[in-house]
Amino acid sequence: MSKLSKLKKYFSISDTAKYLSNALEEPVSVADIYELAIEGKLKISARLIDRAYAISTQLAEEDNKQPGGLIKLPDGKRLALNEQIQVIDGIWDLAMIGMELHSIKAHYQREISGPEPRVNSVPGFYVCRDGKVYRLVSSLPLSSREHVGEVLSDELENLLKTKGLTYQDLLDNDAASLLECMNDEELEEFTGLTFVLGLDDLAEHEFSPEELPLKPYSYQLVITTSEIGRLLDSLDESQDKPESSRERNNKLVLIGALLEELNIDPNIRGVTSAVQALLDLRGVSFSDDYIRETLKQVVIAMESKRNKS
Known part of the structure; x- marks a missing residue:
């Protein structure tokens, strides 16, 4: 963009x-x-x-x-x-x-x-x-004018403004001649507004609606x-975010601590088979290569953690 x-x-x-x-x-x-x-x-x-x-x-x-x-x-x-x-x-x-x-x-x-x-x-x-x-x-309900009086005045003012007119223009001049610039729809709106607001001298005919329609x-x-x-x-x-190296190392250290608690040395010969046997007892299976590679990384992570301590 x-x-x-x-x-x-x-x-x-x-x-x-x-x-x-x-x-x-x-x-x-x-x-x-x-x-x-x-x-x-x-x-x-x-x-x-x-x-x-x-x-x-x-x-x-x-x-x-x-x-x-x-x-x-x-x-x-x-x-x-x-x-x-x-x-x-x-x-x-x-x-x-x-x-x-x-x-x-x-x-x-x-x-x-x-x-x-x-x-x-x-x-x-x-x-x-x-x-x-x-x-x-x-539309505006006219049954209770105190709730709509301010809005009606505002609507009339906006209607007049579109024609370059004001309240004072209507009062100081011949309203009929000033409103010749309005079309039939605008005149109908003007008549309804002036009637409801009590400006009867500006309204040209009787008008007693229950509601006053507004422009869409x-x-x-x-x-x-x-x-x-x-x-x-x-x-x-x-989305799944890639695991950071720090998070991965922390998990490897956690695995290493658990192995030590179980007296399992990840460096000894045959440890891969022993770990696989433990996994089999719990219905989990990984390849020998995956277990062997993970144990190597556990050893590296544990040594790095101890060196920093």
Whole structure:
């Protein structure tokens, strides 16, 4: 990989496959990445393109009553949903408990040209970071304005900002003429926001929704460089590392001490046959050459150990 790549905080799924292929010196496909994620061996993250709205969650007892409701997870635990809407952005790990898990399964099936998976996940799209789990929301409930008022104001301000407008522009000028630059979808969003926020003089017609739809949250699937490093480290730890000469010598000295305790001299003639007989009694068998060579190394290791003492 290039030097510039070392500065990156995340890689796309396809770039992750290329990176791992180079690092492991074996082919790694995009399908492999999705499969590792489904098996819980690799974390896939969502890089939010724009800010998203979400509600926080927490683990709850089965009999716990939460205003936001309880979601039963596949492992039997229950997730309590809070009412407060929050704004989140940046990179978040997929929690892999809701529709985000189904999405990864669907990506995997498409990579292997398999059938579309059935939807059997927990409702909602969940992300997590620093031990906190959030469910993204696609609409704002209007039954309790105190929980969404700040978010609605923020959403209206962002909508106006895309058109180069501010609250004050609407108050100081003819709102209808200023909003001509909005398309039908934006006007509908503006009307709903102004009605709910009590800016009735800016709303052009009656509007009383139970929920206010939001723009669909958009994101890019990525793998963070720290997660790639964790995966590579775990693969290194799972492989058998070559035994160091020091470890081997220590084992030979241990064998030598046991032989001395048994009054077996590894230097005497015929000791190979005696050791083989002991092994046979315990159902173990090695060749004469292997035993003879090992005993020679035991003698060398013992002499080296005594000289250093």
